[in-house]
Amino acid sequence: MGASSSTGNPSPEAHEQREQETLASAALSLPLLRVAFSRSATAANALPDALAPPPASFRLPGSPPPPHFHDILAGLGPAIASQFFGHGAAAAPEGDAGWVPFLRGFNRCCARVPASHSLALLLRVYAGAGAPCGVQLQPDEDGKVAGELTPEEIAVFLWMCWVMAWSASASRVAGDGGEKSGPVAVLLPDVTHLVLSALVSAGAVADDAGVWGWDISSGGKGVKVQEFTSWVLSTPVGLGNCLSRYVRDRFRSLAADSVEQESSVSTVNTTFDTSDVYLLTRGRAWAIALSIRNKLSEKLLSASVIGMDTEDLLYRSSVHGKGLSRFWSRVEGYKGPMLILLSAFSKSGGENVDSDRRWVIGVLTEEGFESKDTFYGSSGFLCAAHPIFRMLPPSGKEKNFMYCHLHPQIRAYEANPNPVGLAFGGTIGNERIFLDEDFSRVLVRHHAVDKTYQHGSLIPNQGYLPVEASVLDVEVWGLGGEATKRxxxxxxxxxxxxxEQRRKVDLKTFASWEDSPEKMMMDMMSDPNTVRREDR
Incomplete structure (x- = not known):
């Protein structure tokens, strides 16, 4: 009886350990955590160093990042170790005495919690890393934060989150090998469209007129942390997962063989000087990846770090030629998800149109194109990519996701022919986005005509009237992977x-005039009443 009683009633310490292990195993395997824990307990700075991003020299196109940016990255590992694992100057206790506190810290930052709580923890890390910002930390276990963020502080925060995503892929980027010659040079993505989206959402910048020519360095009105949180929960929803993803990846690297780790980091080659020559820049790919919750998110997240593979570029109008026929010759037969980006500028003369201002919109489809005279599709997203970012998911009311109609091969008279071109949302004749047959003109209508995608403007100062614009470039990226391309x-x-078979002509059939179809037609025209018997 005594033995069964002791077995059925474990001690509070054993019960807590079991609970913490069960919770942690949902985020990362326990054997891997055991190895990471044992290696983090070897020295006083082992865990802070393991939680630091790989060394790199980050810069912006044509200018260096803010002077304190590299100091924030240097304080990232110590801030995470201090806030969640209680690591200051002392090393982690060895054995079971330190195992449970280690699991508690891991679960505080990596266990599944509401998105607002994850973002609050990330902001605490941002402030704890030494960022000069207006974030005020509340002294409680819930990780609540308050205060205000300026536009530059939002940009630095977004760059820090991107570096955390970059560090997860840095060890997997193959280089040329050879000796390590110092930190790699990494070009930070442009996040102006995301900062503008947060400011417009909070009312700090006017949506219609204030977005044109706006620059991060120009400063402006700040955004309260609560308003910033509301924007994250409605647009880049994946931003809150950056901390948990980052900690899990750093622990995987810590548990990996040290020789392999050093070899992988030494061969990193991530100089992104040529990645932003397409409409799909790394900043836009990252924004879209943060805004969707499906398998395409990982594909676009990788593209934001290492750039898209040019093999995935199905069509580009500046290279392959403009027009629906050129477009169709490149995308026909691709039965997988696609990302279509369209760059255009509004024509002058309309009261509701900003003249001669370039903008970029996009469509993310779940399937390939088909030549039909009706709408089709199962799902899709619309997005405004420049100058402001905005993602418009399906509304669930209608399924007019895609429309692709070419001229039929056998033409017949039609009293009301369907329009030839590409369209997304709305109805035939009242499309949300309509790209004409020549890819020279695009028509964007107000969201009131569309029940397929959620409401929201795609271009600044859109108004209620249709906006006609001249197309500059069109890109189509295939996201289905190698199997779909094959x-x-x-x-x-x-x-x-x-x-080729249809073009071939059997010359033997036309070798003799007597057997030719032309002679048969001539004979029928000369005497159509003559009774003829077909030769068998």
Whole structure:
């Protein structure tokens, strides 16, 4: 009886350890955590150093980052270790005495919690890393924060989050090998569209007129932490997961073999000087990745770090030529998700149109294009990518996601022919976005005509009237991976064989005039009443 009683009633310490291990195992495997814990207890600064990002020299296009940015990155590891694992100058206790506190700290930053709580913890790390910001920390276990963020502070915070995502992929980026010659040079992405989105959401910048020509360094009115949190929960919802993803990745690196770790970091080659030559810049890819919650998020997150693979570029109008036929020759047979980006500038003369101002909008589809005279599709997203970022998911009311209609091969008279071109949302004749057959003109209508995608303006100063704009460039990126691309190649080869067979002419059939179709037609015209018997 005594033995069964002791077995059925474990001590409070054992019960807590079991609970903490169960909670931690949902985020990371316990054997891996055990190895990370044992290595973090070897020295006083082992855990802070392990939680620091890989060394790199970060810069902005044409200018250095804020002077305190590298100091924030240097304080990132100590701030996480101090706030969650209680690590200051002392090392972690060894054995089971330190295992449970280690699990508590891991669960505080990596366990599944509401998104607002995750963002509050991330802001506490940002302030604890030495960022000169107006974030005020509340002395409680809930991690509540208050205060205000200026536009520059929001930009630095976003860059810190991007570096945390970059560090997760840095060890997986293959380089040329060789000796380590110092920190790698990394170009930070442009986050102006995200900062503007936060300021417009909080009312600090006017949506219609204030976004044109706006610059982060120009300063301006700040945003309260509560307003910033509301914006994150409605737009870049994945921002709150940056801390947990970062800690899990650093622990994987800590548990990995030290030789492999040093080798992988020494061969990192991430100089992104040529990644932003497309409409799909790394900043836009990161913004879209943070705003969606499906498998495409990881693909776009990787693109924001290392850039998109040029093999995934299905169509670019400046390279492959403008027009629906050129577009169709590149995307036909691709049965996978796609990202379409369109750059245009509004024509002058309309009262509700900003003249000669370039903007970029995008469409994220879940499937490939089909030539139909009706709308189709299962899901999709609209987004405003420049100068302000805004993501518009499906509304769930209608399913007019995509429309792609070419001229039919066999033309017949139609009293009311359907428009030829690409369209997204709305109805035929009242499309939310309509790109004409020549890819020279795009028409953007107010969201009131559309029940497929959620409400919101796609371009600044859109107004209620349709906005007609001149198209500058169109890009289509395939997001289905190598398997989908191989299937498209097989499809194209099969279509090429069929086309070649249809073009071939059997010359033996036309070798004699007596057997030719022309003679048969001439004979029928000369005497159509003559009874003829077909030769078998």
């Amino acid at each position: 299937q498209q190649n097989v499809y194209k080869k099969r279509e090429d064989i069929f086309s």
